[in-house]
Amino acid sequence: MSARSTKITPISGFPEYLPQQRIVEQHFLDVIRSTFELHGFPSIETRAVEPVERLVGKGGDADKEIYGVHRLAGDDEGDGPESELGLHFDLTVPFARYVVENAGKLNFPFRRHQIQKVWRGERPQEGRYREFTQCDIDVVDVGELSGHFEAEMPLVMAEIFAKLPIPQMVIQVNNRKIPEGFCRGLGIEDVAGTLRIVDKLDKIGPEKVAALLVEAGRTPEQAQACLDLAAIRTEDSSFVDRVRALGVEHPVLEEGLAALSAVIETGRVAAPGAMVADLRIARGLDYYTGTVYETQLVGHESWGSFCSGGRYDELASDGKNTYPGVGISIGLSRLLGLLLGKGLVTASRKTPSAVLVSVADEASRPASVAAATALRARGIPCEVAPTAAKFGKQIRFADRRGIPYVWFPDAGEHGDQVKDIRSGEQVDARADTWQCPEEDLRPSVVAVEE
Amino acid sequence: MSARSTKITPISGFPEYLPQQRIVEQHFLDVIRSTFELHGFPSIETRAVEPVERLVGKGGDADKEIYGVHRLAGDDEGDGPESELGLHFDLTVPFARYVVENAGKLNFPFRRHQIQKVWRGERPQEGRYREFTQCDIDVVDVGELSGHFEAEMPLVMAEIFAKLPIPQMVIQVNNRKIPEGFCRGLGIEDVAGTLRIVDKLDKIGPEKVAALLVEAGRTPEQAQACLDLAAIRTEDSSFVDRVRALGVEHPVLEEGLAALSAVIETGRVAAPGAMVADLRIARGLDYYTGTVYETQLVGHESWGSFCSGGRYDELASDGKNTYPGVGISIGLSRLLGLLLGKGLVTASRKTPSAVLVSVADEASRPASVAAATALRARGIPCEVAPTAAKFGKQIRFADRRGIPYVWFPDAGEHGDQVKDIRSGEQVDARADTWQCPEEDLRPSVVAVEE
Numbered sequence: 079m080s081a082r083s084t085k086i087t088p089i090s091g092f093p094e095y096l097p098q099q100r101i102v103e104q105h106f107l108d109v110i111r112s113t114f115e116l117h118g119f120p121s122i123e124t125r126a127v128e129p130v131e132r133l134v135g136k137g138g139d140a141d142k143e144i145y146g147v148h149r150l151a152g153d154d155e156g157d158g159p160e161s162e163l164g165l166h167f168d169l170t171v172p173f174a175r176y177v178v179e180n181a182g183k184l185n186f187p188f189r190r191h192q193i194q195k196v197w198r199g200e201r202p203q204e205g206r207y208r209e210f211t212q213c214d215i216d217v218v219d220v221g222e223l224s225g226h227f228e229a230e231m232p233l234v235m236a237e238i239f240a241k242l243p244i245p246q247m248v249i250q251v252n253n254r255k256i257p258e259g260f261c262r263g264l265g266i267e268d269v270a271g272t273l274r275i276v277d278k279l280d281k282i283g284p285e286k287v288a289a290l291l292v293e294a295g296r297t298p299e300q301a302q303a304c305l306d307l308a309a310i311r312t313e314d315s316s317f318v319d320r321v322r323a324l325g326v327e328h329p330v331l332e333e334g335l336a337a338l339s340a341v342i343e344t345g346r347v348a349a350p351g352a353m354v355a356d357l358r359i360a361r362g363l364d365y366y367t368g369t370v371y372e373t374q375l376v377g378h379e380s381w382g383s384f385c386s387g388g389r390y391d392e393l394a395s396d397g398k399n400t401y402p403g404v405g406i407s408i409g410l411s412r413l414l415g416l417l418l419g420k421g422l423v424t425a426s427r428k429t430p431s432a433v434l435v436s437v438a439d440e441a442s443r444p445a446s447v448a449a450a451t452a453l454r455a456r457g458i459p460c461e462v463a464p465t466a467a468k469f470g471k472q473i474r475f476a477d478r479r480g481i482p483y484v485w486f487p488d489a490g491e492h493g494d495q496v497k498d499i500r501s502g503e504q505v506d507a508r509a510d511t512w513q514c515p516e517e518d519l520r521p522s523v524v525a526v527e528e
Numbered sequence: 529m530s531a532r533s534t535k536i537t538p539i540s541g542f543p544e545y546l547p548q549q550r551i552v553e554q555h556f557l558d559v560i561r562s563t564f565e566l567h568g569f570p571s572i573e574t575r576a577v578e579p580v581e582r583l584v585g586k587g588g589d590a591d592k593e594i595y596g597v598h599r600l601a602g603d604d605e606g607d608g609p610e611s612e613l614g615l616h617f618d619l620t621v622p623f624a625r626y627v628v629e630n631a632g633k634l635n636f637p638f639r640r641h642q643i644q645k646v647w648r649g650e651r652p653q654e655g656r657y658r659e660f661t662q663c664d665i666d667v668v669d670v671g672e673l674s675g676h677f678e679a680e681m682p683l684v685m686a687e688i689f690a691k692l693p694i695p696q697m698v699i700q701v702n703n704r705k706i707p708e709g710f711c712r713g714l715g716i717e718d719v720a721g722t723l724r725i726v727d728k729l730d731k732i733g734p735e736k737v738a739a740l741l742v743e744a745g746r747t748p749e750q751a752q753a754c755l756d757l758a759a760i761r762t763e764d765s766s767f768v769d770r771v772r773a774l775g776v777e778h779p780v781l782e783e784g785l786a787a788l789s790a791v792i793e794t795g796r797v798a799a800p801g802a803m804v805a806d807l808r809i810a811r812g813l814d815y816y817t818g819t820v821y822e823t824q825l826v827g828h829e830s831w832g833s834f835c836s837g838g839r840y841d842e843l844a845s846d847g848k849n850t851y852p853g854v855g856i857s858i859g860l861s862r863l864l865g866l867l868l869g870k871g872l873v874t875a876s877r878k879t880p881s882a883v884l885v886s887v888a889d890e891a892s893r894p895a896s897v898a899a900a901t902a903l904r905a906r907g908i909p910c911e912v913a914p915t916a917a918k919f920g921k922q923i924r925f926a927d928r929r930g931i932p933y934v935w936f937p938d939a940g941e942h943g944d945q946v947k948d949i950r951s952g953e954q955v956d957a958r959a960d961t962w963q964c965p966e967e968d969l970r971p972s973v974v975a976v977e978e
Contacts, residue, residue: 086625086628086629086846087629088629089575089577089579089613092575092576092577093575094572094573094574094575094626095572095573096572096630096633096634097570097571097572097634097640100570100571100572100573101570101571104571115880115909116880116904116907116908116909116910117904117909117910117911118879118880118881118909118910118911119880120547120550120551120878120879120880121547121550121551121554122544122545122546122547122550123544123545123550124544125539125542125543125544125659126542126576126645126647126659127539127542127659129539130600143599143601144599144600144601145597145598145599145600146597146598146599146600147595147596147597147615148595148596148598149593149594149595149596149649150580150584150594150595150596150614150649151593151594151649163539164600165597175536176544178536179536179537179538180546183546184546184547185878185925185928185929187914189879189911190547195576197576199599199600199601209575209576209577219914224914224915226893227914230912344894344897347894348897348901396536428570428635429568429570429639430565430566430568430569430570431568443676444794444797447794447798451798454566454567457566458566459565459566459567459568460566460567460568461567461568461639462680464637464669464674464677465674475635478635479635
């Protein structure tokens with residue numbers, strides 16, 4: 079178990095947290111999971127590996143990013159061709175496979191949440207990791223999927239954001255049918271090629287997009303109309319009138335406008351200010367067919383989207399049935415990378431312990447252990463001092479970890495005492511009745527003022 | 529996202545659960561984590577990968593089992609030699625590395641818990657997986673580690689077992705100094721070789737062990753004494769007298785007897801019946817130097833140990849400091865594999881939802897969403913019916929998922945009503961005041977009578 083032999087250095091792209099940072103991460107995970115559960119999304123987990131042939135060709139550029147997995151011993155010949163495995167790079171591809179594999183045992187429409195690590199072998203850079211945690215919800219049905227789920231997804235996320243100690247999040251919503259119908263109404267035949275160019279708006283700006291569109295065969299008027307559409311962003315359904323003012327008509331455009339209106343109006347009622355209609359949002363992935371979501375952290379727009387997703391008419395298919403779905407995913411590691419990296423959030427201590435039970439001398443350790451047992455029996459996290467050092471040293475032990483209380487068995491005239499080491503106040507207390515203040519029971523996780 | 533192209537089959541050794549089974553797993557994980565936290569063990573997670581050179585040669589036979597990881601794109605030349613990575617096969621090797629890497633930022637003695645998946649490329653068989661979850665606690669210190677931690681570890685686990693809906697667990701405890709000192713007292717020079725043979729007792733029985741010992745150069749008397757020692761198993765400290773009755777003396781033996789007595793007596797007081805002194809327990813791993821633990825599920829002894837660990841004088845070393853530690857680990861996937869495989873435990877439903885809010889017609893869906901929002905605001909998990917089907921069909925939707933209550937907005941003379949679909953009782957209720965019975969708020973996870 080010696081670590082002597084090798085120099086120890088972090089591996090780029092594989093972040094690890096100290097205990098105090100991990101408490102922040104756990105708080106985020108707890109809020110995310112409990113909110114998913116409040117909305118009736120049970121958890122599933124899928125294995126970390128999929129057959130490589132299932133991973134390649136899914137999700138755009140992902141081919142380059144896949145980590146292959148092989149036994150170092152290498153005697154895989156008995157395992158057959160399915161032994162060529164890779165680590166999953168998202169949770170959607172494994173979920174699609176899980177749905178088909180278990181279709182006979184699931185109740186549709188099937189809701190699930192999934193919080194797991196994924197791996198991508200891309201070049202690490204700020205906010206990009208090779209190992210990171212995604213938090214997904216999806217609803218999938220057989221054959222048809224009701225449109226109201228498209229309004230439900232972002233509301234779950236808005237509720238999570240409102241509970242977390244983070245700057246404001248704005249969920250940008252669009253419907254793929256709007257730009258698609260708009261292009262068709264303009265008489266554009268290469269809709270996909272056109273949208274791919276418009277999608278570069280954030281990176282290269284409107285002038286260069288217009289030039290590229292004309293280069294690709296669009297007229298200057300078509301190019302300008304596409305840019306006018308992409309510039310529309312409203313907090314309510316007024317985007318409909320602004321689109322109509324552009325004078326383009328197509329039945330698919332009308333479908334998209336109606337669907338996006340329904341999502342935005344539901345959001346206005348349930349979570350005012352959380353969502354905007356943003357007709358620039360396209361999402362790079364080709365399989366989205368209806369509503370699409372991206373999310374900006376206000377004041378940190380340059381970091382891109384922390385929560386994205388959309389509707390796909392064919393999440394999965396097994397030849398007999400097609401499974402349409404809608405889903406949305408929080409990129410938790412990216413969000414925490416920003417917040418912890420910039421010191422925008424912190425935990426009040428480095429340990430779950432609310433109390434350190436002191437030890438007067440080693441002979442009386444059993445009394446300290448008994449006090450700790452009595453505290454734990456009432457749900458108060460605590461630990462016993464490692465040595466019977468001077469009390470000052472034991473208090474410093476607690477202080478360094480942020481533990482707010484030190485317990486002193488048999489220290490007073492009437493028995494035990496407890497000290498709040500922040501105020502210095504020390505009072506008589508009994509381990510079987512003392513009330514730990516609710517706000518001290520668990521570490522608190524709070525935003526730090528910039 | 530089509531799943532058409534490839535036949536979908538499970539991958540041997542990589543178990544996946546249905547939502548109802550996952551609820552069982554989550555309950556176990558929640559009990560384990562909350563108990564670890566009650567005892568003041570903060571969480572850490574380490575990356576899934578370590579440099580291969582750090583993994584090989586650690587943990588006995590593990591070399592054969594390591595999964596290597598490589599980017600399929602393969603242009604790793606820029607990453608340097610550290611890019612030869614493998615998936616971790618336990619949580620101890622990464623923890624040792626983490627301690628050395630972060631020693632300057634950790635407070636010692638450092639306690640931590642770690643609940644993560646690990647991977648081993650061994651041949652899958654009953655109760656053995658290639659991907660599985662381990663739940664570890666360890667305490668590590670610099671230079672010296674107090675002995676009282678060796679009594680604390682199994683008590684945390686005993687508390688977890690008492691909270692879980694499982695058959696009785698018995699933690700078998702030994703101290704490596706007892707067989708070692710005993711051998712030395714017998715005049716045996718090859719202590720390690722002797723103990724390796726005695727360790728085969730469970731597999732081949734006492735006669736064959738005796739024969740092997742004699743073959744390896746022990747006298748028949750030495751072989752018999754070793755077997756006599758290994759046969760000692762007591763629930764209290766009476767093992768000391770039984771060892772003394774064998775007439776062997778050595779200072780290391782005395783150290784071991786005193787240390788094991790302290791652990792067993794602490795256990796007798798704090799968790800009667802949870803621990804036994806079992807002098808047969810050796811643990812295959814070579815790095816244990818003091819107390820060692822194994823755990824049997826009563827009635828399922830043939831499955832081997834579900835919870836093991838021990839003390840190591842050199843968990844890690846960085847050339848300047850040595851870090852002794854003591855730890856214990858639950859093999860959660862193995863335990864659940866047994867319990868779920870044999871149907872010994874189940875969850876009361878397939879979803880966190882306690883309530884299905886019905887929808888009378890699509891036009892009134894907003895009223896159903898509002899009722900659901902009001903229920904969630906008071907912590908009641910619920911979901912809204914996917915379609916405005918006949919109420920009978922909506923009730924069957926709830927019934928198939930095990931959701932106990934169906935909510936009917938505006939169904940009664942005075943407003944909303946709620947039906948307990950188990951009893952059929954339907955009463956007036958308001959979404960902002962209705963009390964969901966505590967036992968129905970979350971799925972319950974219970975043992976099934978054999």
